Each structure stands twice: as structure tokens, then as C-alpha cells.
Amino acid sequence: MTFTPPEHIPKQPVFDLLALTGSSKGSPSPPSLRDAPYQCPVNRGSLAIALALRHIGLSGRKEVLVPAYHCGAMIEPILAEGGIPIFYRIRADTTVDLEDMARRRTPATRVVLVPHFFGFLQPLQAVRAWCDAHDLILIEDCAHAFFGETEGCPVGTQGDYAIGSTWKFFPLNEGGCLVSFRHPLNTIKTRAPSLSEELKAVVNTLEYASTYGRLGSFNALFKKYFFTSRTGWSNASGQNRLPSLRPTNLETLRLRKISFPPPFHSGFDPKRTTLSGSLWARWVTEKIFPFLHRRKKDGKNYQTLLEASVNLPGCHPLFPHLPEGIVPHVFPLVMDQPLAVFGKLKFAGVPIIRFGEFLWDKMEKGTCPISEDYSRRIFSIPLPPKPAKNMN
């Protein structure tokens, strides 16, 4: 049995009734993936990667260049769509090592996947030009970067496609998007979620919000009704958390002879590739978007953590400056001795996100020493828009 200490700060945005009544005056939203003319809402970012690869068509040239610093949610969709991941190096500032990428290109290379790690947009003009020169498709992985711009380029505009992970930025339990500033996506056919999936999307969001006391006078009512009733949504172990929509269908992958050791498996389920985003996710994104002045709020939270950590022994911030136009997803800290402090932080209730903690075991050791180092040593602290209260 494992014990997970309660986290005093939520890891992801929490739905808040007040957000729906706020004012959007005086603070224009930064550029975002919502500005793309072509939009396809989906259930998760990993599914958007799969959908993009399906739209491109990987017949013949199947190699996809991906960073050696990655998570399962980036690799599983490639394998599920019949692609072959080829790993390229990143530099210490997490930007693409273009020389290394060029060395790894073969006649079978078709696609390049470039993430904006932790929300810090990397300049992509050189990668874009290189892709054009070699007839390669660029997928901009914006799972950590729904908002922002760098060097005059708004997020998502350099890729042929951009994928987003809406649930990381909006108070949702699920949600992603495939967008494009360059290619129409209207030939992509998606299917609507069932009524029960729609309802679960609503209930899971509200349940998470009530855990952090964000539903005002509805908190008690929600807890009483949903936590104590034996509805069809109660989970088998009797825990009050409703079954998550996070897909866990390992069986489908096994049938396709794709296997992952459990820690690497992200929950990606190829059966959901064409599942469109729920109406609830679309509504919340639409409704909350004007009030989500993340640039201002997250920038302030980022600066607070920066000041708090700058002279702290045993760690240093990965990005000691927050450039203009960047809307960070988290605050990444490079730890000197990760194993020695992980347990202590966890038991102190500090929420830690560990991107790339498990690298694909088939990637050759030594492919990218920086990625291997970051995989072990980077702990990311979430940047919640509001401190938690009334946590139970």
C-alpha cells in the first residue's frame, strides 16, 4: 500500500465560482493557441499528437525526431501511429540542439516534434527553416505552453501543427487541442463524448474544486451528495475521488504489441484518439479564458519562487529570468541531491511535478547527458493561480 501525503497547493488549476464572475477589464490576454484559425478540441494532448501524425500520414517515411528529454505521453502516440522515435539532444537551456538533430535525420525522417519545456517558448525560426529545407513536418508541442510569444513569434505559429494540453492551464480534469495556423484541419473526423463521459467531466472538475473549498456554499452540498451517495460513479475501492477520465487502457497497447514499463506509461489510450473534447471543457475554456490573465499572475508567482530559491542551498532555478512574453507552466528547480530531498518535500505537502522522470527504456543510454541529468534532477513546482484553502 502506498501513502500519498496531501498536497497543500493544488497541482493543477482549480475551478472557482468566483472566476466566472470576475472582470476581464484592463488586462488583455497574451497570444495563445486559441488564436489559431484551425482548431480541433480533443481529450488530451497526447491524443492530439496521435491525431496530427494520422493527419500527416506516416506511410513510407516513419521516423519522428523527438527530444531525448521526454515523457511517455510524447512517445506512446508515435508508436501507436506506427512511427519510430529518433531522439535528439537538447541544450542546457532546453532548446533544440539543431546540429545533433541534423545528424540524426535520415531519408526516413518525416516529422519533428519540439516541445516548449515548462512553458518557456524556444525560438523556432531556425528549426522551421531546416524543416522546410528538408521537407519535414514540424509539430510544436505546446503541452506546457498554452500562452505566450518569443522573438515576435506567438505560440503555435511556427509549427505545421501545434498540440495543447488544456487541462494543465484551465480548471479541467481533461482536455487538449490540435490546432494549426497553417493547415486546415476540417478533414479530421472526431466523435462526440457519450453523455456519461460528459457528466464525468463536469463532476470530476467540481469534485476537485470542492476538495480545495472553491465552490462557496455549494462545497458542503457537493461533498454530501457526491461523496456519500452510492452513484454509479463511486469508485470500487470506496474512495471519494470519482474515477478519472484519464485513460488507462494498457490492453489496447498490448494488443498492438506495444509495451511500456508501468512508470513510463502515461495513460495514453489509442482508442480515444478521435474522441473530441467535452462540451464542458469547451465551455470552461470559453468562459474562464477572458479572466485568466496568466501572464500577470503566473509571472508574479514565478518571481516569488525565484526570489525564494535564488540563495537556497542544494538547488538552483533552471530559468533564473522570466523573459517578457513567457507564461510559465511551472517553476523548474534543478536539485543537487534529488533523492535526498524528494521524500522530505513530499511529506511536507509540497506538490512536485517530475516531467521526464522516466525516459523510454529503449532510448540508448548516453544519447543526451543533459536530458538524463534533468530527468533525475528537475523538480517542478506548480504555479497555482490562487492558494488553497479549506483543504480536507
Ligand SMILES: Cc1ncc(COP(=O)(O)O)c(C=O)c1O
Ligand atoms: C511535453 C508534453 N507533451 C505532451 C504531453 C501530453 O499531454 P496530455 O497530458 O494532455 O496528454 C505532455 C504531458 O504531460 C507533455 O509534458
